[in-house]
Amino acid sequence: GAVVSQHPSRVICKSGTSVKIECRSLDFQATTMFWYRQFPKKSLMLMATSNEGSKATYEQGVEKDKFLINHASLTLSTLTVTSAHPEDSSFYICSARGLADNEQFFGPGTRLTVL
Amino acid sequence: EDKVVQSPLSLVVHEGDTVTLNCSYEVTNFRSLLWYKQEKKAPTFLFMLTSSGIEKKSGRLSSILDKKELFSILNITATQTGDSAVYLCAVSSGNTPLVFGKGTRLSVIA
DSSP: OOOEEEEOSEEEEOTTOOEEEEEEESSSOEEEEEEEEEOTTSOOEEEEEEETTSOOEEOTTOOTTTEEEEEEETTEEEEEEOSOOGGGOEEEEEEEEETTSSOEEEOOOEEEEEO | OOEEEEEOSEEEEETTOOEEEEEEEEOSSOOEEEEEEESSSSOEEEEEEOSTTOOEEETTEEEEEETTTTEEEEEEOSOOGGGOEEEEEEEEOSSSOOEEOOOEEEEEEO
């Protein structure tokens, strides 16, 4: 299957700082990327959908000013958690969908801990 | 509203057993059904099914789709402890995000 990378894999930060997470599709062009968060032993929760070159579509209840998404190219999307607080601590996972539109591959995830 | 239901929610088996995981769905504009395995990290892709009746196979895992009855099964034969994971079923309607089921948590004990 196609490869999606995420960086960093783990980040620990102080409350009030901003954290940027990168998601890259390594061997295919991703027209659409999705950002999820997942709490321990819970289901994936879709946060937002981003299409290259346009504004992200956020799911209900997700603050777009807090979770900034930029999909600057067909291989890169970034999620910035602004002014992070302990309740933002979670596992953030991106996934990318290619031009074929059917298959969707996940990055390895980023574990964010806000102290 | 699109819906994906997986059963059972959890399952405990012994090594060597065969398991069948179920996924039923109700979606408009169905395009494909995908199975993922999630251990401690992010989900890893297993299969994508688009046509009824065609079995996809990878080692001890296989899956098949029935578009008339709107369900899919994932079979794992001769289970091993390394198969312990949450298995996720998701349905694609094309341009919209995948709709996920809640997953089946499989535990394989030695």
